[in-house]
Amino acid sequence: MTVTRPTLLVNSRVARSNIRRMASKFSRLDVRLRPHFKTHQSLEVGRWFREAGIRSITVSSVDMAARFMEDGWRDILIALPANPAKTPRINAWPGDLTLHLLVDHAVAVERVAARLTRPVEMWIKIDTGARRCGLQPQHAEEIMALVRLIQCQPLMHLRGLLTHAGHTYAAADPAGIRDRHNQSLAEMARLREWIRNAGGGEMEISIGDTPACSVCHDFPGVTEVRCGNFVFYDIMQYRLGSCRLEDVAVRLICPVIGSYPDRNEVVVHGGKVHLSAEGIAGEDGTRFYGLVAEFASTNPWPAPLPGARVRSLSQEHGVIRLGRQKAADFLPGDLLALLPVHSCLTADLATDMIDLDGRRIDAPAAV
């Protein structure tokens, strides 16, 4: 395994174990797992999910849906409110594909419906706290008007209500995640009942965030979950309490290009164009951009170096502050492996992805 530029190393044993754990949890709960494939965007990693019995997936763009459709996936939800300009493109997709769209606005329904020539499954996006997309659950009349509008469209089949409780990411700990999860589910359940009583029919419920799917045990009334990050996890999820450090399944291997004993730092080729610019506050409040481990083809997956942090990133440089280790131990030409703060963004940027045997895995940004 010869690595000469920043390369994403995937521990397939850890990733497959993350997949199996989540699949068996939701199988026991009789809740459909529709994993979000934006985290890995890899056809091969997608097949690991298929081997675990997964048949339904989530993606975050029409382009990503096309990619997985071509690899045989036939039940795909695009978890971004529908972009009417994409209607001609999805019209051209095969009839045996079950395609799910999201809406939260009458104009989106009208603009999509005006050009739609194929059946689609529809979900109404509800905002239970993330303050990104979705209708407020207390605006039941407005939501009911959208229910009626969708039910009037001959090619649209309304499936239910969908939320992403993204405010779990702002929780301080697993108890906070559970509180927000329960609040979100309670609002969804009340809304479902309101719609049923108003004659809108029975709504399925789809929810989505990895923190809640990782730490919560109760999913009453939920039809499906759309978590995605859990396949790789990352430092952000570890800090939230969603996973153990040993569940983080990706590391960016980076060539060392500088060693600075005076400040006990080394610099690697590996920057914002590889890891993304995403940072996170450490225990002492100082922002950092990843943890650090050694890398050798004979020992590709050692425990992270105690106290070592990616202190700053620029476009192609990563500056690493070491802990107990000495900067002088790492020289230009050596390799280090960085544990990313946000694996979804790191994987999105990956041009090279390999497993622990050095075998190539198809990567989102492969050139």
Added chain:
Amino acid sequence: MTVTRPTLLVNSRVARSNIRRMASKFSRLDVRLRPHFKTHQSLEVGRWFREAGIRSITVSSVDMAARFMEDGWRDILIALPANPAKTPRINAWPGDLTLHLLVDHAVAVERVAARLTRPVEMWIKIDTGARRCGLQPQHAEEIMALVRLIQCQPLMHLRGLLTHAGHTYAAADPAGIRDRHNQSLAEMARLREWIRNAGGGEMEISIGDTPACSVCHDFPGVTEVRCGNFVFYDIMQYRLGSCRLEDVAVRLICPVIGSYPDRNEVVVHGGKVHLSAEGIAGEDGTRFYGLVAEFASTNPWPAPLPGARVRSLSQEHGVIRLGRQKAADFLPGDLLALLPVHSCLTADLATDMIDLDGRRIDAPAAV
């Protein structure tokens, strides 16, 4: 011009004017402009520089050097400390290419030299304040040892001392940029004199940051400047005082996918995988991720909407807080244009790049 997904719009008139202004400034000063092409990474934009008389360029990786070499560039500096593992690759490059490498460590020199089979121009990286790569200028003995080591390598030709005064980015205003620029130049001049007196010969001086190249007028003793961001500029440079808002030459066109009058916000398809996760603190201390303008093919480049800000980004979503305008004026299917905080990272992520006539420009991440 039909835009259905996040697309980088380049105002070629503004970009070419930025190029001409910088080229004529350094031509008057008799300083070589070796622009950093990591900002745009586009062959076509590279040709705009060629038309402005530029023949020497800077890149940030071996891959990027290869891309521009194939387009006819014959004087390329790779502004990342040399990665010894890349030596076999650069050995294979044409003999008429003048290739410049950076080093700040004896081991890098030794490991590169051990496998080098072609002549290379060498620069010693000096750290005048960025605290990223480079030797401290006060460690003149150590630097002199590196001078001697390079001068002993038959295929290495030592050109001089190189710095990137990246600490200008932390300056509060143009006066602060000038102070740091002058401090950096003074340290480089003292070091050059020390090396000359110690018998190391005459060193050229190469410096690099866009803030100083934009706002400073004095470059005594400087052989070349390697600024790059100025071709597009961005909100970060505007906030530093490096440019006017109308000098920002790129905008990301994004489809509107949600409109939320209650909170006067709209959501676009356009997130961290398009703009990067780079934010900046606003006047009131609140972090934001871009400015916002309308977009129509009949009026593709209007002034930004007063008070409108990209408030948050997730992987594919951008949340825009409007100012005086009403969210209800922007509906799913409409288009908006975002002015990026950091144009280098935004361009790096671009799969689609077009000019104001809708003509395609080759983009770094084109798929």
